[in-house]
Amino acid sequence: MQTFSFNTTPEAIQSLAKHIIESAKACIEEKGSFNLVLTGGNSPKMLYNILADQYKNEINWEVVYFFIGDERHVPSNHKDYNGLMARENLLNPLNIKEENIFLVNTSLTPQEAAEDYYARILKHFNQATINFDFTLLGMGADAHTASIFPGTTICKINPNESIEAVFVEKLNSWRISFNATLINQSKEIAFLVFGKDKLDAFTSVQSHPNQLEYPASLIQGNVFWYTNFN
Numbered sequence: 065m066q067t068f069s070f071n072t073t074p075e076a077i078q079s080l081a082k083h084i085i086e087s088a089k090a091c092i093e094e095k096g097s098f099n100l101v102l103t104g105g106n107s108p109k110m111l112y113n114i115l116a117d118q119y120k121n122e123i124n125w126e127v128v129y130f131f132i133g134d135e136r137h138v139p140s141n142h143k144d145y146n147g148l149m150a151r152e153n154l155l156n157p158l159n160i161k162e163e164n165i166f167l168v169n170t171s172l173t174p175q176e177a178a179e180d181y182y183a184r185i186l187k188h189f190n191q192a193t194i195n196f197d198f199t200l201l202g203m204g205a206d207a208h209t210a211s212i213f214p215g216t217t218i219c220k221i222n223p224n225e226s227i228e229a230v231f232v233e234k235l236n237s238w239r240i241s242f243n244a245t246l247i248n249q250s251k252e253i254a255f256l257v258f259g260k261d262k263l264d265a266f267t268s269v270q271s272h273p274n275q276l277e278y279p280a281s282l283i284q285g286n287v288f289w290y291t292n293f294n
């Protein structure tokens with residue numbers, strides 16, 4: 065695990081954008097494609113804008129495949145649908161083809177949506193182990209990451225990769241999320257975390273690896289933290 069602390073959020077985001085593009089270039093050169101998992105929420109908007117603007121001509125975006133690590137069970141045109149935010153800030157500006165975009169079909173029930181999403185991703189990976197190249201994550205002030213919230217059914221040690229429908233009681237809503245094992249299979253994982261309100265969670269996660277109380281601590285492997293808590 066490596067932590068990069070910045071004095072400002074734009075600096076953190078610029079550095080992360082550079083990291084993603086370098087990884088994409090290396091993967092594309094090695095195997096001709098790049099499988100990138102996007103994160104939701106508010107934090108990544110500026111990152112997506114920078115990728116779609118400054119890095120528009122840096123890589124061949126036609127061989128990049130996009131996924132979303134978690135989704136809210138709301139219609140796909142709802143402002144809370146993570147995929148909509150990804151489309152508006154990254155996928156549409158880059159004119160990404162539909163066949164390269166893997167989002168959650170929330171017209172299905174949460175359970176069906178999770179199964180359908182997993183089946184489509186598994187097919188993309190030729191029914192073999194799902195190893196994304198790069199997974200972006202955020203973290204909430206309660207230390208949740210993706211939609212692995214403390215105390216929910218997906219927040220457990222499970223050796224098997226999965227995409228699950230999870231009811232988050234404190235939000236009174238359904239989410240569809242990658243589990244920690246699936247995330248941990250990614251070649252690289254990067255958190256983008258900023259804001260004073262997240263400093264306590266960050267400190268707890270760093271000092272308590274693999275603790276269910278702090279779901280982001282379940283994320284292990286080739287993990288990079290891009291942070292600014294000023």
Ligand SMILES: O=C1O[C@H](COP(=O)(O)O)[C@@H](O)[C@H](O)[C@H]1O
Pocket residue numbers: 103104105106107108134135136146201202203204208209210211
């Ligand atoms: O609900 C969610 O929250 C986390 C953190 O979001 P942020 O706006 O505080 O950055 C996010 O990573 C996740 O994808 C999203 O569904």
